[in-house]
Amino acid sequence: MNDTLRTISRRYSCRAYEGRLPERGKLEAIARAAVEAPSAMNRQPWRVLVVTDKALVEELDAEGMRLLAEAKERSTYDRLMGRGGTLFYGAPCLFIVAMHPGTQMDTGIVAANIALAATSLGLGSVICGLAALPFGGPKGAHFRERLGIEEGWEFGIAVLVGYAKSEGRPHEPDGTKIRWVE
Numbered sequence: 001m002n003d004t005l006r007t008i009s010r011r012y013s014c015r016a017y018e019g020r021l022p023e024r025g026k027l028e029a030i031a032r033a034a035v036e037a038p039s040a041m042n043r044q045p046w047r048v049l050v051v052t053d054k055a056l057v058e059e060l061d062a063e064g065m066r067l068l069a070e071a072k073e074r075s076t077y078d079r080l081m082g083r084g085g086t087l088f089y090g091a092p093c094l095f096i097v098a099m100h101p102g103t104q105m106d107t108g109i110v111a112a113n114i115a116l117a118a119t120s121l122g123l124g125s126v127i128c129g130l131a132a133l134p135f136g137g138p139k140g141a142h143f144r145e146r147l148g149i150e151e152g153w154e155f156g157i158a159v160l161v162g163y164a165k166s167e168g169r170p171h172e173p174d175g176t177k178i179r180w181v182e
Contacts, residue, residue, distance in 0.1 A: 007120045012170040014124025015083055017090040017162035021052055026121045027093060030161065033117035034095065037110045045100040046110055046156065049147050052093050060094070060143060061087045064133040076130070087130055091160035094131065098149045099156035107156035114159040124164030131158035 001009070027050055034048045051057060064087040068077035080087060088094065095114045099107045111127045118125035134143050135155040149155070 003120075007116055010170060011115055011119040011125075012168040013126040014091075014160070014162075014164045014168055015089045015126060016165040017092065017124060017160070018165055019090050019092050020163050021092040022121075022123055022162060026123065027052070027161075029121060030095065030114055030117040030123075033113045034097070034110050037106070037113045039106040039109070040103075043103075043106070045103040045106055047098040047149070047153060048110065048114075049096040049098060049149075050093065051096055051147070054092065056146060057088060057092070057094055060131070060134045063137060063139055063143075064130060067133050067137045068130075087133070088128070088160050089126070090165075091124075091126075091162045093161045094128075095159040095161060096131065096147065097156040097158070098147075098153045100152070101154055104156065111157045111159050114161070118159070118161045123161055124168065125159055125161045128158045128160050131155070131160075 031048055031050055035044070035046075037046075039045060065077070065080065065085070068074070068080065068087075071077065083089065095111075097107050097110050097114075115125045115127055132155050134140065144155075
C-alpha cells in the first residue's frame with residue numbers, strides 16, 4: 001500500500017483534542033494542501049481561513065452550543081453533551097472554508113484535503129458541518145465580519161484540527177457499498 005492509501009485508511013473523525021496548537025509549519029502545510037484541491041473549471045471558489053484565535057474558537061463553540069440547546073429537536077445537543085459538551089471537542093484550530101454560494105462540491109474536496117493532510121502530519125481532524133450553526137444564528141454577521149468573510153461569500157464547512165488526546169480508530173469500510181457496473 002502506498003503512503004496516500006495508508007493515510008486514507010488511517011484517517012478517523014477525532015472528537016477529543018489535547019488543546020495544544022499544532023506547529024505553524026504543519027498548519028501552513030495543511031493550508032497549502034487545502035488550496036491544492038481541484039475545482040470545477042479551476043474556479044477555486046473558496047477562501048481558507050485558519051482560525052487559531054482561542055477566544056474566537058471558544059466564542060463560536062459557545063454560540064453553536066447555545067443554539068443547539070434552544071432548538072426544539074435536541075438529539076444533536078444531547079449527543080454533544082454526552083461527548084464533552086462542546087461543538088469543537090476542544091480543537092485548538094479550525095480550518096473554515098468560505099465559499100461562493102452553490103459550490104459545496106468544491107468545498108467538500110477542500111475539506112477532504114485538509115483532513116487527509118492533517119492525518120499525514122500526525123494530527124487529528126474531523127470535518128464539522130455543525131460549525132455552520134453560529135453563522136446562521138443571530139451573531140452570524142458578527143462572526144463573518146470577525147473572520148473577514150466578504151460580501152458574496154458564505155460559510156461552507158469547517159475542519160477541526162489538533163493533537164488527538166488518544167489514537168482513534170477509523171470506521172470499518174463497508175464493501176457492500178461498492179457496486180461494479182461492467
